[in-house]
Amino acid sequence: MPPVFALVDCNNFYVSCEQVFNPKLIGKPVIALSNNDGCVIARSNEAKAIGIRMGTPVFKIRDIIKTYKVHVYSSNYTLYGDMSQRVMNILSEFTPDVEIYSIDEAFLDLSGFKKCNLTDYGYSIRSKIKKWTGIPVSIGIAETKTLAKIANRIAKKFEKTGGVLDLTRLPFQDRALAITPVEDVWGVGRSYSGFLKSIGVNNALQLRNASVSLIKKEMGISGFRILQELKGISCYPLEQYPSPKKEITVSRSFKHPIKDIADISEAVAAYTSSGAEKLRKAHLEAGVIVVFLMTNPYSRESRYFNMKTMQLPFPTSDTSKLIKHAHIGLNEIYRKGYQYKKAGIILRDLASDSRAQMTLFDYKNKGQSKEVMRVLDSINKRFGSDSARYAATGSAQNQKWKTVFKRRSPSYTTDWDQLPRVS
DNA sequence: TCTGGGGTCCTAGGACCC
């Protein structure tokens, strides 16, 4: 019995979130921006229609924004994260078999619903989410995740589907694959689509029918799996329980280039502190910390990139210990004279903090360190993040490295002071 | 002037061992 997957995907998610709390934006060109208001990362249909592309730097479309009166928003991840949770909660009412794939997407296993009309079931999911959260979603249904992705794309694109497309009924499949450009197939990115087009494979149907050995040779096992999935043979099962994290990265670009190591040290301390917090939240400890530092990769000025991997004497999630090692690494890779644009840390060799204690190798004051971290986290939970932090992260005034959000909307759902007003 | 951030998987090649 082949499985049945549904992919539920929120339409233009970040922009839709803004529109829920500011309905005047509906029907208008609206975009949401990345950190530091750098690039476009979400667009309303109207913004897509006037040619604004995903990932475009804002400064390149200033004219378009002015001409078409595009509404521009900085990202408000707190709001989007909260809205995402609401959507996912509703999905779990329809089936317990939910895989949260990203902030705005989830796969459902609908194998147990084959006797129902799957399209109708999709419509009821869609309308409940719309009614309860205001977020419009599209739903694609098929025997494999890759086909569900394709169904979803078509459901989103063609209004007559009503936002739901069931591809499990065979005669549709070939037509659906034929109108899907090969670069829109899940797992086919820039490099592979370049190769595929060079051998005359332009759409998903041609890819499905392509030579297995050739695809395997050029695209490896991933390519083989794509073919299988397109043929209706599922290679990617539903992953309800996400496997434990393997690494945690915290990195940011600076709004303006920074030369001074003192400023970069502050930034690195702040990133490390945030990474350590993530570790403790997940009940993990890191065995390795990596620090990296780079100049602007887009600039023609003299470039520099370097990273340093450091083995920690003991696995830890202690902020001060991690900052200490991050700073040692930073001092090794920092070179005077460059204009730095980005820095970051990566925590690796993650292991559970509750593993059997290796007393012999653990450092002496481990218990004390844990207690300090526990207090730190509870203060920040109670009084807001950053209420208590390490001096190494710098004073509130002198933070040249701080990320900028000039056009942020209020956090309507998560901050008491910012609840929408009814007037 | 201004170009995000956080992940995973796969593969090839080097180091090392017997």
Place this chain on the structure above:
DNA sequence: TCTGGGGTCCTAGGACCC
């Protein structure tokens, strides 16, 4: 002039995802 073979582990880089 000759210069094994196989296995494991680790890492860096490529490719992809959202």
